[in-house]
Amino acid sequence: xxxxxDSIKNLxxxxxxxxxxxxxxxxHFFEKKAVRGDILVFEGAPAEVLYxxxxxxxxxxxxSADGKEQILRIIRPGDSFNDVPVLxxxxxxxxxxxxxxxxxxxxxxxxxxxxKEYPQIALNIINVLSQRVQEMVELVEDLSxxxxxxxxxxxxxxxxxxxxxxxxxxxxQEMAAMIGTAREMVGRSFRTLEEEGAIRIxxxxxxxxxxxxxxxxxxxIE
Amino acid sequence: xxxxxxxxxxxxxxxCGLCVxxxxxxILVMEDDKVKVVGSVDCERCTKWCNACELVCPTGAITxxxxxxxxxxxx
Numbered sequence: 001x002x003x004x005x006d007s008i009k010n011l012x013x014x015x016x017x018x019x020x021x022x023x024x025x026x027x028h029f030f031e032k033k034a035v036r037g038d039i040l041v042f043e044g045a046p047a048e049v050l051y052x053x054x055x056x057x058x059x060x061x062x063x064s065a066d067g068k069e070q071i072l073r074i075i076r077p078g079d080s081f082n083d084v085p086v087l088x089x090x091x092x093x094x095x096x097x098x099x100x101x102x103x104x105x106x107x108x109x110x111x112x113x114x115x116k117e118y119p120q121i122a123l124n125i126i127n128v129l130s131q132r133v134q135e136m137v138e139l140v141e142d143l144s145x146x147x148x149x150x151x152x153x154x155x156x157x158x159x160x161x162x163x164x165x166x167x168x169x170x171x172x173q174e175m176a177a178m179i180g181t182a183r184e185m186v187g188r189s190f191r192t193l194e195e196e197g198a199i200r201i202x203x204x205x206x207x208x209x210x211x212x213x214x215x216x217x218x219x220x221i222e
Numbered sequence: 223x224x225x226x227x228x229x230x231x232x233x234x235x236x237x238c239g240l241c242v243x244x245x246x247x248x249i250l251v252m253e254d255d256k257v258k259v260v261g262s263v264d265c266e267r268c269t270k271w272c273n274a275c276e277l278v279c280p281t282g283a284i285t286x287x288x289x290x291x292x293x294x295x296x297x
Contacts, residue, residue, distance in 0.1 A: 037231060159290050169287035172273060187273065200293070204286065209293045 003029040003104055010078060011052055012131075013124050021118040028110040034097035041095040047085035049105045053077050056101030057168040061177060062093045071178040073135065074098075074159070074168060083128055086111065098168050143180050146219055151179035152189040153218035156199065156206060169204075193217065227259045228275055234283035241275035241284050250275060250284075257284070 005026050008014050014025055032051070034040060040051065043062060051058075058075040072093055075081045085091050086108050115121040142151055155175055159168060172190075176183045190206070193199045198213040199206055208214055227249065228241075235257055242250045242257060251260050275284045 036229075037233070156290050160292055161289055162291070169289050171276065171285040171287045173276065173282065173285065174287075183277070204288060206288045206290045207293050208290065211292065 003031065007054070007104075011080065012128050013050075013052075013080065014121065015124060016120050017118065021114075021120065024114050024117065025106070025121070028106050028114065029104050030106075032103045032105055034101045034103065036097055036099045038097045038101075039094060040097060040103070041082055041091050041093075043091050043094040045091050047082055047089060047091050047108065049107055050080060050082055050086045050111055051095070052080045052104045054102040054104055057098040058095050058101060058103075059098055059174070060093050060095045069177040070180055071174065072139065074178070076168070080128070083125075083132055087125070087129075098174075148179065148181050148185045149189040149192050150218050151181070152186055153193060153198065153214045154220070155179060156193075156208060157211070157214055157218055157220070160208065229285050229287060230257055230259065231283045231285075232256060234281045236281050236283070238280060240278040240280070244274045244278050246272060246274065 003026050005022050008022060008026055008029065009017060014022070017025065031054075032040075034056075040058065041047075041060075053075050054077055056077070058081060059071050060073040060075060060081050061069050061071045063069050073081065075095075081095050082091065111121075115125060142154065146154065152175060155170075155178055159170060170178075172183045172186045176186045179186075190199070190201055193214070194201055196213060196217065198208065198210045198217060200209050201207075237252070237255060237257070239252055239257075242252050249259055251258055273286050276286050
């Protein structure tokens with residue numbers, strides 16, 4: 001299926017590309033569809049494809065031996081996953097669709113071929129990997145230095161939607177898996193944040209009533 | 223309207239019936255060997271996600287997802 005070149009140009013991997021370089025990349029793109037719960041990448045399996053989310057949301061997660069899940073990243077349209085392993089090795093984490101999802105993919109050997117031919121792509125890859133390291137450092141910081149209410153507050157701030165349904169809808173279990181705690185602790189944190197006047201829990205919605213207070217609880221300096 | 227009711231993954235559901243028995247507003251029923259959501263999407267008894275069904279589900283088959291929104295543009 002033909003992939004829109006404008007959407008490819010907007011991806012960090014391929015920004016700055018024009019003409020023949022863009023043609024070469026777009027020829028290798030393919031489309032994949034998934035529904036909520038579909039596993040797109042299995043942890044430990046050989047990494048064959050780099051994926052970009054076009055529509056929908058994907059979670060990247062690791063699972064412990066006793067089945068506990070830690071969500072590493074939530075991937076929205078325009079962002080990619082499987083970046084690091086596709087450049088060498090096996091999948092470091094699994095990835096699953098959180099709803100109806102459309103992905104674009106490019107195979108490892110084809111990504112390598114175009115990056116050798118067009119050095120701009122190699123530079124872009126370095127920038128993307130740098131961003132991934134920063135994200136991992138932030139996650140370690142969250143787990144090390146923020147209390148559970150602070151982590152929940154940060155998650156809420158990072159996933160504010162416009163009410164139009166474009167942003168992921170998160171369950172308490174998913175939030176718990178993102179911040180490395182139990183589901184019950186997320187429920188308790190909701191009550192704490194509600195008592196602080198930062199949020200209001202409605203049926204199927206969390207309304208942020210005082211963003212500044214939420215930022216303060218999250219330890220985000222304005 | 224999608225998203226106003228608990229979401230059931232029938233592939234994960236083991237039909238234990240715990241969610242049906244704990245649901246305070248009675249919107250969950252067991253019918254034809256499946257757990258189904260019934261009733262109005264504006265069910266007045268369910269003013270908040272109580273999450274009880276999600277909490278008791280042993281297989282993670284039923285979930286109550288939240289959307290996160292700002293009350294206004296005030297920052």
